[in-house]
Amino acid sequence: PKYVPPGQSRFSGQTVDKFITREYDNIVQCFENGLTKNCISYSDPRAKDFFIAVENLIRRFYTTPLPPKLFARAQYEHRMIKSIQRQLKKSNVILRITDKSKVFHLGSVYDYSQKALQYMHETNAYREITSGINPCQNHVQTVLALIDPMLKKREINLEIWKQYMRPNVITTELAHLYFIPKPHKIGTPLRPIVSSIKAAATGVSHFLDILLHPMFNRVAKETTFLNGIDFVRQMETYRNRGRLLPTTLFVTFDVTNLYTMIPRDGAIFALQNFLYKHGENRRIHGMTIDTITRLARLVLDTNCFVYEKKYYQQIRGGAMGSPFTMTLANIYMWGWEQSLIEHQKVHNELYGRYIDDVFMTTNLSLDQIKIRLNIADEQDENIRITHTIGSTVEFLDVLVENNQGQLRTSVFHKPAAEPYILPFLSDHPHHIHRSTAKSQLLRAARLCSHVEDFDRERLNIEFTLLLNDYPPKFIAYQFKNFFHINNVLSLMEQLDEVVYGKLHRQALYQATRREKQQEQGQLGMTSNANQQANSNQDDIFVHFTFESGPMLNFKQELKNLWKKHYIDNNPIKHNIRLKIGTRSNKNLNQLLVRKKPPQAMLMNVVP
Numbered sequence: 001p002k003y004v005p006p007g008q009s010r011f012s013g014q015t016v017d018k019f020i021t022r023e024y025d026n027i028v029q030c031f032e033n034g035l036t037k038n039c040i041s042y043s044d045p046r047a048k049d050f051f052i053a054v055e056n057l058i059r060r061f062y063t064t065p066l067p068p069k070l071f072a073r074a075q076y077e078h079r080m081i082k083s084i085q086r087q088l089k090k091s092n093v094i095l096r097i098t099d100k101s102k103v104f105h106l107g108s109v110y111d112y113s114q115k116a117l118q119y120m121h122e123t124n125a126y127r128e129i130t131s132g133i134n135p136c137q138n139h140v141q142t143v144l145a146l147i148d149p150m151l152k153k154r155e156i157n158l159e160i161w162k163q164y165m166r167p168n169v170i171t172t173e174l175a176h177l178y179f180i181p182k183p184h185k186i187g188t189p190l191r192p193i194v195s196s197i198k199a200a201a202t203g204v205s206h207f208l209d210i211l212l213h214p215m216f217n218r219v220a221k222e223t224t225f226l227n228g229i230d231f232v233r234q235m236e237t238y239r240n241r242g243r244l245l246p247t248t249l250f251v252t253f254d255v256t257n258l259y260t261m262i263p264r265d266g267a268i269f270a271l272q273n274f275l276y277k278h279g280e281n282r283r284i285h286g287m288t289i290d291t292i293t294r295l296a297r298l299v300l301d302t303n304c305f306v307y308e309k310k311y312y313q314q315i316r317g318g319a320m321g322s323p324f325t326m327t328l329a330n331i332y333m334w335g336w337e338q339s340l341i342e343h344q345k346v347h348n349e350l351y352g353r354y355i356d357d358v359f360m361t362t363n364l365s366l367d368q369i370k371i372r373l374n375i376a377d378e379q380d381e382n383i384r385i386t387h388t389i390g391s392t393v394e395f396l397d398v399l400v401e402n403n404q405g406q407l408r409t410s411v412f413h414k415p416a417a418e419p420y421i422l423p424f425l426s427d428h429p430h431h432i433h434r435s436t437a438k439s440q441l442l443r444a445a446r447l448c449s450h451v452e453d454f455d456r457e458r459l460n461i462e463f464t465l466l467l468n469d470y471p472p473k474f475i476a477y478q479f480k481n482f483f484h485i486n487n488v489l490s491l492m493e494q495l496d497e498v499v500y501g502k503l504h505r506q507a508l509y510q511a512t513r514r515e516k517q518q519e520q521g522q523l524g525m526t527s528n529a530n531q532q533a534n535s536n537q538d539d540i541f542v543h544f545t546f547e548s549g550p551m552l553n554f555k556q557e558l559k560n561l562w563k564k565h566y567i568d569n570n571p572i573k574h575n576i577r578l579k580i581g582t583r584s585n586k587n588l589n590q591l592l593v594r595k596k597p598p599q600a601m602l603m604n605v606v607p
Contacts, residue, residue, distance in 0.1 A: 001097045001104055001589040004427040005081060006548050007066055007074030008585040020062050024055050027542055027558075034540030038576055050565040057557055064550040081591055088592065095593050099182040099191050103418045104588075107181060107188075113308070115190045116179050125260040125316035129304065134311060136174040136603065139200035139302045140167055146298055155291045164207040167200045173602035175199045175319065177307040178595040184416035192260070194305050194319035195595070201302040202322070204295050209323040211285060211292070216330055219278050223341055225354040228396040229446045229512060232409050235400060236449075236508075238350045238361060239407045246405040248363050252395050253373065253387035255333070255356040259325055260317035261382050262332045264300050267318070270335045271296055271328060299324050306597045326355065336380055343372060358385075359395045398447055410453035411444055411460075419464040424471070427548050429582055437465060437478040445507040451491070451500035538575045546582035555580050 009019045028051055032042040041047060066074065088095060094112050098105045120126050129135065147165065150156040156165075175196035181188050196202050217224065225231045238244060255261075275289045276282065282289055299322065303314035318325030337353065340360070344351040350361040362369045369389060377385050392401040399412040422428065422436055440461045448454040458479070465475050483489045488503045490496060544554060562578050596602075 001102060001593075002422050002426065002587050004584050004587045005074065005077045005591070006070060006425075006427045007078070008427075009062065009545075009547060010066060010071070010074060011078040016062055020055075020059050023058050023062075023545060027054060027058070027544055030542040031540065034542070038538060038540070046565055050561065053561050053565070054558070057554070057561060061550045061554055066549045070549055081588075084592060088594075096178075096180050096595075097589055097593065098184075098416075099180050100184050100414060101417045101420065103420050104592075105181045105183060105188075112179060112190065115188075116192075116307075119179075119190060119192065123257055123260045123316065125314055126312045127315050129311040129313055132311065134174055134601070134603075135302075135304050135313075136172060136200065139174075139304070140169060140172055142302060143167055143200050143204065143298065146294060150291060150294075155288065157286070160207065164210070165203040167203055168198075171198055172200050173198045173599075174311070175303075175305040175321075176595070176597050176602065177305045177312070184414045192320055194303070194314070194321040196305070196319060196322055199302070201299050205299045205322045205324040208292070208295055208299065209327050211287075212324075212331075213327045215278065215284065216274075216327055216334070219274075220330070220334055220353075223337070223351055223353060225352040225359070225396070226514060227354070227512065228398045229443075229508065230515075231352065231354075231359065231396055231398055231400075232447055232449070233508060234350060234352060235407060235409060243348060243350075243361070243363075244402060244405055244407055245363060246402075248361055248402050248405075249366065249369065249389055249391060250393045250395075250400060250402065251358075251360040251362055251369060251373070251387060251389050252393050253358050253385040255358075256384040256386065257317075258329050258333070258356040258383075259320045260314075261384070262317050262329055263382055264316060266382065267328050267332045268293060268296060268300075270332045273335060274331045296324070296328065306601045309597070309601065330355070333383075336383055339379070340372075340376055354396060357396065359393075407449060408453070409447055409449045411447045411457050413460075419460075419467050421464055421468050424465075424469040424474070426587075427546065428584060429546055433470070433474075434478060437461070437470070437475065438482055440464075441479065441482045442507055445486075445503050446510075449504060451495045451497050454500060454504070455495055539577050539579055541579050541581065543581045543583050546584060555582075 009016070012019075031051075031054075035042045035047070065071070092109045094107050094109055096105050096107070097103070143165075147156065147161060151158060151161060175194050177192060177194050179190035179192055182191055196205075225234070272289060272293055275284060275292060279289060284292060300314075300318065303319045303322070305312055305314070305319070318328055333353065333356075337351075337358070340358075341351050344360060347363070349363070350359070352359050364372075366389065373385070373387050377383075391403075392399070394400075394412040397412055399410045401408040421440070422432065424433055441458065444454055444457040444461065448457055462475055462479070466472070480489075480492065483492055486503055486506065488499055491499055491503070542558070544551075544558070558580060559578065566576075
């Protein structure tokens with residue numbers, strides 16, 4: 001699904017001038033924004049000469065023929081994609097990306113329809129809008145009717161409204177529902193996703209998530225797993241405290257249909273309790289709890305969508321796909337799990353949750369812990385859990401084992417997982433392929449506690465890379481480079497537990513990108529935005545569409561033009577840095593998967 005076919009600009013059916021104009025406009029807009037930010041004119045003679053040179057550069061690259069081999073491959077893949085698109089239109093099938101393994105799944109329209117109807121019936125979370133009228137315009141009016149008085153009373157900052165929440169009246173459209181398959185579960189059930197990117201209240205939903213997500217992370221930090229890496233860290237801490245005994249059991253459970261099963265009034269009540277308990281002076285970033293509550297109700301009240309040419313309203317839970325839904329579900333679960341957390345604290349045991357997946361340790365008997373789990377299952381009629389208990393369990397992407405009081409962790413692969421990663425022939429810059437190999441090895445070093453498991457995972461990574469057309473020499477070089485950078489080259493010749501232990505600890509406690517982002521998020525919305533603005537004040541960011549062939553040299557030549565016009569000739573401020581990134585062309589998921597209903601269904605408003 002992530003595979004990007006090469007040479008798309010040459011076979012799209014559009015004229016080359018359209019591509020040149022679009023690329024030029026995007027790049028020039030980036031430069032104009034960057035120059036303006038640094039108080040430099042983008043309309044003086046130097047800028048005009050520079051932009052003319054940029055246009056000539058783009059034109060030269062887009063009009064230079066592709067090398068013969070690349071042209072033949074691009075033409076072949078273009079024809080194949082067109083053929084698949086025609087077959088999908090004629091056939092009674094649905095193509096979707098799977099929920100976990102992210103590969104394609106081909107299913108019958110009838111099967112998907114039956115499973116979708118079954119899900120809607122079982123959850124009782126959706127109600128058809130029998131009038132057949134698109135509520136999109138009504139939602140826009142509802143948002144404005146709620147926000148306008150708030151602005152007049154200064155309950156909401158005008159700049160925050162403009163930056164985050166205000167809907168675009170022209171482009172606003174109703175959300176649409178689609179389902180993705182979960183082949184790793186028996187019967188391949190479906191997961192509902194509500195795509196609400198352009199919905200009227202999506203801005204409000206984004207704002208509430210930005211406002212409350214960091215707050216929740218701070219409050220629930222001690223009982224939340226960020227990912228499998230964080231889970232392994234906490235397990236090793238548990239072991240180091242001397243709590244892991246030969247009799248210790250591991251407990252995992254997941255909550256059934258969390259997003260759609262939480263009651264709306266109950267979720268709002270849980271939100272209010274959470275804010276009253278953890279807000280400073282009953283305000284969050286200057287906003288009252290009542291204001292936040294009304295915004296949350298607005299998001300829930302406007303959860304409507306199109307499905308199978310009918311309009312529906314979600315009357316239970318939150319839309320999976322709405323930014324605020326995860327935060328609201330987390331807050332509801334936070335209230336539910338307090339008794340279990342206290343139980344674990346009393347027994348000096350570990351408790352942690354990742355959204356709807358929970359892990360616990362216990363030194364109670366099997367019967368005692370089952371009784372406690374049954375109490376939890378009956379605590380709230382909306383929360384139903386399915387548990388697993390044992391000395392070896394899988395949690396997230398980790399297999400964790402208690403081997404007679406000795407902790408062992410390794411990478412867990414679901415039985416339905418496919419050996420798929422981004423193919424080497426995908427039209428991405430080569431640094432993406434290099435980072436793919438590196439990130440896989442780094443993940444293995446973090447999750448595997450023993451060198452034998454790491455070596456087994458290394459072989460699995462090598463096998464997966466080969467299956468996805470990575471050249472053996474490329475793989476060997478990237479692997480050697482990884483071991484060299486981490487000063488453990490000897491592991492390539494001999495599996496030494498002591499040497500590997502140092503690598504494992506070093507990798508495990510190295511902050512991940514998500515952890516760095518969350519740490520910044522703790523600073524708060526306003527201070528974080530100011531911090532980013534200050535740190536990037538002198539940077540000019542430019543992105544261009546990457547394609548193999550002549551465009552491989554575009555980045556360097558654009559840098560040369562910048563140097564010629566702005567560094568060598570009458571230098572500007574020396575601390576301005578030009579940072580050039582890439583955008584990818586459409587991948588197979590974007591080219592083949594069709595989930596969106598006709599535009600008329602999404603924007604058909606009543607006068």
